[in-house]
Amino acid sequence: MKLAGKVALVTGAAHRVGRVIALALAREGADIVVHYGHSAAAAQETAREIEALGRRTFLAQADMGNWQSAAELGRAALQHFGRVDILINSASSFVEADYLTTTEAQFDEAMDVNCKGPFVLSQVIGAWMMAQELPPDTYFNIINIVDEGAFFPSKTYTAHAISKAALFALTHSQTLILGPKVRVNAICPGPILKPPTYSDEKWESLRKTNPLHALGSAEQVAEIVLFLLTGPQFINGDCIMLEGGRMWKREF
Numbered sequence: 001m002k003l004a005g006k007v008a009l010v011t012g013a014a015h016r017v018g019r020v021i022a023l024a025l026a027r028e029g030a031d032i033v034v035h036y037g038h039s040a041a042a043a044q045e046t047a048r049e050i051e052a053l054g055r056r057t058f059l060a061q062a063d064m065g066n067w068q069s070a071a072e073l074g075r076a077a078l079q080h081f082g083r084v085d086i087l088i089n090s091a092s093s094f095v096e097a098d099y100l101t102t103t104e105a106q107f108d109e110a111m112d113v114n115c116k117g118p119f120v121l122s123q124v125i126g127a128w129m130m131a132q133e134l135p136p137d138t139y140f141n142i143i144n145i146v147d148e149g150a151f152f153p154s155k156t157y158t159a160h161a162i163s164k165a166a167l168f169a170l171t172h173s174q175t176l177i178l179g180p181k182v183r184v185n186a187i188c189p190g191p192i193l194k195p196p197t198y199s200d201e202k203w204e205s206l207r208k209t210n211p212l213h214a215l216g217s218a219e220q221v222a223e224i225v226l227f228l229l230t231g232p233q234f235i236n237g238d239c240i241m242l243e244g245g246r247m248w249k250r251e252f
Helices: 016-027 040-052 067-081 104-130 158-178 200-209 218-230
Strands: 007-010 031-036 057-061 086-089 140-145 182-189 239-242
Touching (some): 007 067, 016 031, 016 040, 016 218, 031 040, 031 067, 057 067, 067 104, 086 104, 104 140, 104 158, 104 182, 140 158, 140 218, 182 218, 218 239
Parallel strands (some): 086 140
């Protein structure tokens, strides 16, 4: 197991992409801080599955849109396990609103959860990481789950896209600030999980929006996470696109 002895904090680990990432890390030997916002029952189920793999878990509730709550999540994780080697900023809000009708509350929700929360959580965890002594050529890791909205305009998710662009910018800042002990990278998924508001027909229609005529999966996001953690350690400050080539076709 490539991550034996490591502790990973995965935000939004109760369901969807965060859950799949948390389980993938546990299968490779990592103990997991299972963060959740409101989905306590789902988080408990994720924790049970991780513990069935022989790994330790710590269930931690926090409002990622609240500065103090996000900071306390980091402190609680460090206190419980004594370390955090891997931070995956996966929790997201998906505020659907076009630019001309977006309210202040909607804008704040997108920015707070998708950027402010990762900002302060990484601040707490990153400060601890930088204070540690490490063997040569070994690193702690922070991975931010961005979104293709960070790169392409969106008519119906404007605040969401802006917030993910801010998280992408944060990735680059963290790369400069937290080195040389911390590697920071981002993953930019395209269509990987059907949104709750999408019909099956609308979801399947997205196949035609990329050259592969395919849809991705949460499991593929987890595969990239593991690649970044266990593959070439010279990858730093990068963003891996997982969108089937949609950025070249530009039909959204």
